[in-house]
Amino acid sequence: MDEYLTPREIVEELDKYIIGQEEAKRAVAVALRNRYRRQQMDPELRDEVIPKNILMIGPTGVGKTEIARRLANLAHAPFVKVEATKFTEVGYVGRDVDAIVRDLVEVSVRMVEQERFAEVEHQAEELAEHRILEILAPALEAAPARGTGFSELINRLSGQSTPEQPPASEVEQEARRNQIRQYEANRKVTERRLRAGELEDEEIEVEVEESGQKVFQIWSSSTGVEEMGFNPQEMLGNLFGPRKSRKRMTVAEARRALTYEEAEKLVDPQEVAREAIERVEQAGIVFLDELDKIAGREGGHGPEVSREGVQRDILPIIEGSTVITKYGPCNTNHILFMAAGAFHVSKPSDLIPELQGRFPIRVELKSLTEADFARILVEPQNSLVKQYTALLATEGIDLEFAEGAITTLARTAREVNERAENIGARRLYTLMERVLDDLSFEAPELGDRQVVVDEAYVDERLQKLTQDQDLTRFML
Numbered sequence: 307m308d309e310y311l312t313p314r315e316i317v318e319e320l321d322k323y324i325i326g327q328e329e330a331k332r333a334v335a336v337a338l339r340n341r342y343r344r345q346q347m348d349p350e351l352r353d354e355v356i357p358k359n360i361l362m363i364g365p366t367g368v369g370k371t372e373i374a375r376r377l378a379n380l381a382h383a384p385f386v387k388v389e390a391t392k393f394t395e396v397g398y399v400g401r402d403v404d405a406i407v408r409d410l411v412e413v414s415v416r417m418v419e420q421e422r423f424a425e426v427e428h429q430a431e432e433l434a435e436h437r438i439l440e441i442l443a444p445a446l447e448a449a450p451a452r453g454t455g456f457s458e459l460i461n462r463l464s465g466q467s468t469p470e471q472p473p474a475s476e477v478e479q480e481a482r483r484n485q486i487r488q489y490e491a492n493r494k495v496t497e498r499r500l501r502a503g504e505l506e507d508e509e510i511e512v513e514v515e516e517s518g519q520k521v522f523q524i525w526s527s528s529t530g531v532e533e534m535g536f537n538p539q540e541m542l543g544n545l546f547g548p549r550k551s552r553k554r555m556t557v558a559e560a561r562r563a564l565t566y567e568e569a570e571k572l573v574d575p576q577e578v579a580r581e582a583i584e585r586v587e588q589a590g591i592v593f594l595d596e597l598d599k600i601a602g603r604e605g606g607h608g609p610e611v612s613r614e615g616v617q618r619d620i621l622p623i624i625e626g627s628t629v630i631t632k633y634g635p636c637n638t639n640h641i642l643f644m645a646a647g648a649f650h651v652s653k654p655s656d657l658i659p660e661l662q663g664r665f666p667i668r669v670e671l672k673s674l675t676e677a678d679f680a681r682i683l684v685e686p687q688n689s690l691v692k693q694y695t696a697l698l699a700t701e702g703i704d705l706e707f708a709e710g711a712i713t714t715l716a717r718t719a720r721e722v723n724e725r726a727e728n729i730g731a732r733r734l735y736t737l738m739e740r741v742l743d744d745l746s747f748e749a750p751e752l753g754d755r756q757v758v759v760d761e762a763y764v765d766e767r768l769q770k771l772t773q774d775q776d777l778t779r780f781m782l
Contacts, residue, residue, distance in 0.1 A: 313339050316380060323376050323688060324369045325681045330669045333360055334377050337642060337667070341381070341589065344640075356639065359624065359664055361597070361654060362646040364671025367730015370646040374593040383589040384414035384582075390600045390645075393616050403619045407629040407636055410590050414582040415633060419573065426572040427565070434564035438557060439500055441510050443493040506558040514563055516549040579633040590641040594620075598647030601656040617658045624664045674730055679716035682731050683707075690738050698745065702754035705745075710761030715741070718768055741767050 311319065316335035317328075324331070337358055344355045362370045371387060378385030386409045393403050423430075499505050555563070600616045623629070626639035645665055654662060674682070684691050684707075691712070695705045719733045741764055745757060 310342055311339075311380065316377075319380055320373065320376055323686050324372055325685060326674070326678050327369050327373065327671050330362055330369070330373055330671050333667050333669045334373055334644070338377060338381055341642070345588075353639075356626070357642040358667050359643040359645070360667045360669065361665035362644065362669055362671055363649050363654065364646075365648050365650075365673055365728055365730060367728075367732040368671045368674055369731070370671060371593060371595065374591065374644045374646075378591045381589060381591075382417075383591050384410050384417060384586050385591045385593070386410045386413055387593040387595060389596045390594055390616065390620070391596050393600075393619065403616075403623055404629045406592055406594075406623060407586070407638055407641075408631045410586050410592060410641070411582060411631045411633055411636055414586045414590070415578060418578045418582045418585065422573040422578060423566075423569045426569050430565045430569035430572060431561075433568040434561055435500060437564050437568075438510065438512075438560055439493075439497055441512065441560075442500065442505070442508075442557075443496040500557070506556065506561075508557050509554055510557060510560060511552055511554050512560045512563065513550050513552050515567060516551055583631075583634050583636050586641065587637050588640055592641055592643050594643060594645040596647055597645040597657070598649040598652050601647070601649070601652035601654070614658060617661050621658075621660055621664070624661070673728065676716050676720040679719045679731065679734060680712050683712050683715060683734060690734055694738060694742060698742075698749055698757075701749040701752075703745070703749050703752065704754075704756040706756065706758045708758060708760040711759045711764045714761050714764045714768075718764075737768065743767075 313332065313335035316338055317331045320331045320335070337360060340355075340358065344352055347355065362373070364370060374387070375385065386406065388406050388409070393401050393406075496505075600613045623638050624643050626637070628635050628637050630636075643664070654665075654668065683689060691707050695707075698705045715734065715737055719731075719737055722737075723729065723733050741759065744767075
């Protein structure tokens with residue numbers, strides 16, 4: 307997707323996947339567009355423009371996370387979703403807040419690696435295929451000795467001889483030439499069959515490099531336990547060379563393994579790390595969920611005692627600081643933070659003032675209505691109806707939803723959300739699973755047939771559950 311989309315175009319793209327919540331869509335669209343605007347400014351003023359972080363307030367299941375995730379996809383930006391409750395104040399057991407940035411950098415590195423691998427994929431495939439060919443039919447100079455030996459044969463054909471072996475006669479030389487021609491012809495046939503994919507199931511013995519990547523738990527500077535990659539081979543400067551092992555695998559498996567190995571050699575890891583850090587600093591997006599769970603400045607004992615401490619630990623990351631990662635230092639000044647929470651018990655004003663000031667844009671997401679549920683079932687590009695229709699089509703089932711079925715599902719979702727816990731659109735997943743449970747189980751045995759899900763079909767499978775309030779709490 308073009309990163310220079312206008313706010314209106316961004317909202318239109320989000321509308322393809324998310325129903326309603328226009329205010330939140332407009333807010334994130336402007337935030338994304340401001341990044342483009344910032345890049346067009348004079349360098350002197352550019353660094354002074356900080357992201358306008360967004361706080362989304364609304365119940366669960368109304369689209370907060372999906373808005374952030376789809377926005378990151380539109381911008382091709384590194385994105386990470388973290389839950390505020392996983393982090394604790396320094397001195398308590400829990401994750402260090404710096405792990406947010408380290409996780410984001412890891413995501414960015416994977417993104418850049420995939421892009422670089424895609425650029426060299428064709429070249430890597432050719433190199434991998436050449437290595438496989440050398441195993442199946444080694445070149446003449448690398449061929450193993452058989453009888454008089456090819457190296458010895460080459461010497462004799464060139465008129466050279468060894469003290470132990472007198473020069474070959476004309477008849478012997480001609481016989482050797484025929485042997486060489488036959489060998490080269492066989493190699494060409496093998497090469498043609500390999501490229502045509504006729505040897506994919508053949509087993510060969512391949513020498514592959516062993517990954518030296520290890521993961522260790524370390525104590526971070528903030529006394530939190532973190533995982534960081536540690537490669538002893540890199541620390542020793544490849545003193546002993548890469549470790550290799552011989553494995554038996556099919557040609558198809560060898561092609562994948564060797565293609566990846568060759569691609570790694572063609573891509574500069576330092577350049578990948580540099581670009582990944584820059585991409586995080588200029589375009590990274592962090593979605594901080596369940597912020598309401600750490601809101602509160604009251605004193606006390608137990609888990610609540612560290613709430614304000616967590617807020618103060620998160621604050622430097624949002625304000626702008628430098629975090630040391632294994633790929634290098636990463637500055638967080640221009641990372642866009644999007645926080646979310648239901649704020650049923652607490653309210654945004656319960657956050658410490660410094661943290662409140664770092665989320666100047668606040669949008670309230672509305673609870674979903676029955677009409678919203680009906681639209682969610684059918685309108686988005688990845689709607690549940692489309693997903694289940696495609697799933698059962700793989701078994702030969704032509705699944706069709708009548709309009710009455712959609713209306714009944716939407717009404718039931720609203721009613722159950724009102725009686726039990728309101729989990730928003732996630733209620734539709736449980737309802738759809740319940741309605742199609744029998745069909746999903748029996749589909750492989752039914753053969754090709756058409757199944758129409760109408761209002762009666764839905765009522766028959768949901769009536770008992772929706773009438774029994776106690777059972778609904780457990781099942782739906």
